[in-house]
Amino acid sequence: MEPPPLESSMHCVTCDDITQTYPYTVTEHVIDAWRQISVYCGPIRQIMELRIKNEMTKQYLENRQANSSQFVGESFITDCEWQGIKTPTAKLVEVVDSVPSDIVQGHSKLRWNKNSRTFTENKCIHLELEGEIFIKRPGYYIVSSTLHVNATGTNNTTKTFSHNLNMQSDKLWMFGVLMQRKRSIRESNNVIFTSFISAVFKFYVNDRISISVSDPKYLAYNNSNHHFTAYYTYDMF
Structure with a gap:
């Protein structure tokens, strides 16, 4: 049926x-x-x-x-009370360091702080050493990442800063880039900007997602403005 x-x-x-x-x-x-x-x-x-x-x-x-x-302001109704529905959620805050990415050549995978601001619940797990969010409940997730980039310096070379969301899936037998944002920057212009990516993705049990960047030197470590989040919306399997 x-x-x-x-x-x-x-x-x-x-x-x-x-x-x-x-x-x-x-x-x-x-x-x-x-x-x-x-x-x-x-x-x-x-x-x-x-x-x-x-x-x-x-x-x-x-x-x-x-x-x-x-941004231009809008009016929102935002104070409806939460009544206790258990939603798989992960919010990683503050980049502590980075390691070479095993998915994107030349990129560095970010690792996140594990403190009171970082939290995971209901089958979303923070793999601290791997810098990953581990999905234990299948479904559609809203995933986003915010990074504050400070590309100030004396070098006149123009570079491209790349901000990636990567995935490794055991079920699909694949790994790769799910989402990417690029920006051309010149260090000598003292460029400071925010890189923000967000989209909805379908994940399976044991999928792992991470954030990688092309130039981690532009990110201030232990900055609470760096975020990596995954929010479960619905299971359509």
């Missing part, structure tokens, strides 16, 4: 999972009523889309706070 289509299958989540922007002006009593909703039920496809949009909005806001001059 075939599974029911996503449009008809129903699923329930807390409103914190689907809080999003409003495309129109709403009155205060409607906003208050929305904030009091603790659980929302709807078609699986709609729930997944709302959760992805909500998480991308959170990533947008975090990056906007770090780079307020680069």
Whole structure:
């Protein structure tokens, strides 16, 4: 028997999972009523889309706070209370060092601090020595990384800074680059910028993801503005 289509299958989540922007002006009593909703039920496809949009909005806001001059403000409803749904999550904070990448030649794989700011839960594991997030629950994940790059110096050579998300999958028998952002920089221009990557990917059990860069010397170690996150959205297998 075939599974029911996503449009008809129903699923329930807390409103914190689907809080999003409003495309129109709403009155205060409607906003208050929305904030009091603790659980929302709807078609699986709609729930997944709302959760992805909500998480991308959170990533947008975090990056906007770090780079307020680069973004235009929007209005968000963000204080819906969390009611305890267990979501696989990993957030690695602060780069401590790097090791040669075994996936991208010439790149360095970043390793992350394991302190109070770094956390993992519910089948997302931080492999500290490998600099990787280990996926133990299959499904679709929103993955993002923010790096603050300081390319100041006296060298007039123009270089390309590359910021990669890499994956190794035992199930697919493959490894490679999932996402990449490049920027051409000239050290003598005292360039300081933020490199941000984010997208949704389908992962299997025991997949491992990591961040690598072409020039780790441009990253300040133990900087709490460096992030690497993975957030589970839904299992569609």
